[in-house]
Amino acid sequence: MRLNLVLELIDVPGQLLDALKPMGKLGANIVAVIHQRDVKTERGTIPVQITIEGDKETLDRVMESIEESGIQLVSVDGVLRKEQIITILVGNIVGEDVQDTLARLNHLEGVRVADLDLKMSDPPENSATKIIIEADYGQKKKILKKIKEIGNQKGLLVINEV
Amino acid sequence: MKIAILGFGAVGKGVAHVIAMKKDYLQEKYGLNLRIVAAADSSGGVIFNEGLDANLLLNTKKEKGKVSDYPGYGVSGLKSLKILEEVDYDCLVEVTPTNIEDGEPALSHLLTAMENGKDVVTSNKGPLALSFRELDDSARFNDVQFRFEASVGGAMPIINFAHENLAGCNIESIYGILNGTTNYILSRMAKEGSSYDQTLKEAQEMGIAETDPYQDVEGIDAACKIAILANSVLNRDVTLKEVEVEGISKITPESIALAKKEGYLIKLIGEASRDVLEVSPRLVRQGSPLAVEGTMNLATLKTDLAEDVSVAGKGAGSVETASAILSDLLNIWRTKK
Numbered sequence: 370m371r372l373n374l375v376l377e378l379i380d381v382p383g384q385l386l387d388a389l390k391p392m393g394k395l396g397a398n399i400v401a402v403i404h405q406r407d408v409k410t411e412r413g414t415i416p417v418q419i420t421i422e423g424d425k426e427t428l429d430r431v432m433e434s435i436e437e438s439g440i441q442l443v444s445v446d447g448v449l450r451k452e453q454i455i456t457i458l459v460g461n462i463v464g465e466d467v468q469d470t471l472a473r474l475n476h477l478e479g480v481r482v483a484d485l486d487l488k489m490s491d492p493p494e495n496s497a498t499k500i501i502i503e504a505d506y507g508q509k510k511k512i513l514k515k516i517k518e519i520g521n522q523k524g525l526l527v528i529n530e531v
Numbered sequence: 532m533k534i535a536i537l538g539f540g541a542v543g544k545g546v547a548h549v550i551a552m553k554k555d556y557l558q559e560k561y562g563l564n565l566r567i568v569a570a571a572d573s574s575g576g577v578i579f580n581e582g583l584d585a586n587l588l589l590n591t592k593k594e595k596g597k598v599s600d601y602p603g604y605g606v607s608g609l610k611s612l613k614i615l616e617e618v619d620y621d622c623l624v625e626v627t628p629t630n631i632e633d634g635e636p637a638l639s640h641l642l643t644a645m646e647n648g649k650d651v652v653t654s655n656k657g658p659l660a661l662s663f664r665e666l667d668d669s670a671r672f673n674d675v676q677f678r679f680e681a682s683v684g685g686a687m688p689i690i691n692f693a694h695e696n697l698a699g700c701n702i703e704s705i706y707g708i709l710n711g712t713t714n715y716i717l718s719r720m721a722k723e724g725s726s727y728d729q730t731l732k733e734a735q736e737m738g739i740a741e742t743d744p745y746q747d748v749e750g751i752d753a754a755c756k757i758a759i760l761a762n763s764v765l766n767r768d769v770t771l772k773e774v775e776v777e778g779i780s781k782i783t784p785e786s787i788a789l790a791k792k793e794g795y796l797i798k799l800i801g802e803a804s805r806d807v808l809e810v811s812p813r814l815v816r817q818g819s820p821l822a823v824e825g826t827m828n829l830a831t832l833k834t835d836l837a838e839d840v841s842v843a844g845k846g847a848g849s850v851e852t853a854s855a856i857l858s859d860l861l862n863i864w865r866t867k868k
Contacts (some may be wrong), residue, residue: 456814457786459786531819
């Protein structure tokens with residue numbers, strides 16, 4: 370079985386070795402490594418594509434060790450990893466068409482609204498809504514910006530995480 | 532060192548107080564004798580080359596409400612710019628009330644002093660948030676010291692902290708809680724579950740919020756400070772107008788409760804980086820460095836070498852803010868010796 374992984378490494382000597390060593394040690398075959406130190410993401414990190422081969426248990430163990438190592442996993446077989454974004458909107462969210470707000474959020478690339486908690490108040494202008502979004506890894510900044518735009522258009526106060 | 536103090540409100544009085552308190556200490560430890568050769572407030576001024584008596588000055592202000600009533604040497608209606616022309620001084624301490632419309636009269640005071648080859652120390656956010664580059668350029672051109680630690684975070688070291696203690700680091704961004712009034716209000720609302728209006732009223736009664744709280748609660752005060760930090764620490768060239776500002780007046784107890792459920796607090800955060808300049812209510816993880824309570828200020832600097840470094844301290848207060856002015860005066864003294 371093969372897995373195509375994309376990792377993000379910090380630009381510090383030894384990072385690539387640290388990423389590859391455990392894979393070999395756990396018994397996975399490293400089939401291909403594409404590493405271009407000159408190519409950097411907007412976060413200043415260096416993406417590395419690694420193709421590994423092994424049976425299911427071996428590959429599971431490799432995935433676990435990557436999680437534990439703290440090295441950023443960006444995608445597995447082309448499927449981007451998810452990160453959670455939380456935001457709170459204050460204002461008459463119901464009056465401003467909740468369905469539309471959710472639709473616009475879901476419409477954003479790589480975004481899925483995972484949770485919504487609505488605290489209605491009287492008057493409705495003081496209602497508060499907590500929204501938890503699952504987004505593709507690396508998109509957080511862009512998405513927080515979009516949430517603000519949507520909120521501003523609807524006259525809602527957007528409280529994003531720091 | 533001969534200093535002229537323009538402005539004798541909370542901070543001006545604090546400076547006089549601190550000078551009186553630390554007179555012997557400054558002499559013994561640093562060989563520094565801070566001589567107040569002039570002081571002015573809206574009523575006029577007082578000039579005395581041999582050095583005003585700080586305690587007498589404070590008492591005069593306390594009892595008569597104006598420094599121009601200082602016995603023997605006070606002059607009613609004396610204009611501040613005239614004082615700067617006539618007085619023989621080394622360093623201007625500019626602590627007049629903040630004006631965020633055009634930064635005057637502080638801007639003129641600072642430029643005049645610098646053009647006359649005098650060092651300046653100020654706590655005044657107005658000119659710094661509106662005309663920073665002009666002031667910085669003038670200081671360089673006239674080869675004088677231009678210091679303003681007291682303008683951001685009160686007693687909390689941040690400007691000098693970034694420049695001196697983190698020298699060699701590239702500071703990528705700054706996050707901060709830079710306004711004590713709003714932090715107090717949000718902390719109270721979180722603790723008591725009270726409404727914004729109710730909590731603001733309480734804060735006003737306690738003197739933590741002003742009678743006209745607009746600049747604080749709408750985030751303008753924090754925005755001035757973020758602009759100053761962006762200019763000074765991040766080497767950007769911005770003014771107050773470029774800061775995206777959202778205050779706390781729309782925060783509700785319901786939103787705070789929702790945040791709490793997820794393990795977050797709502798704080799008014801100022802953020803400055805290469806492409807962001809913003810003051811807005813944000814979700815802050817409970818237990819993270821930004822989760823300070825009450826009237827405290829806090830700043831976290833993200834650096835390349837030292838990673839995240841945080842400072843916290845009292846953001847306001849007469850003597851507290853004056854401590855930052857004293858620190859700047861000492862820095863100038865030690866540089867020039």
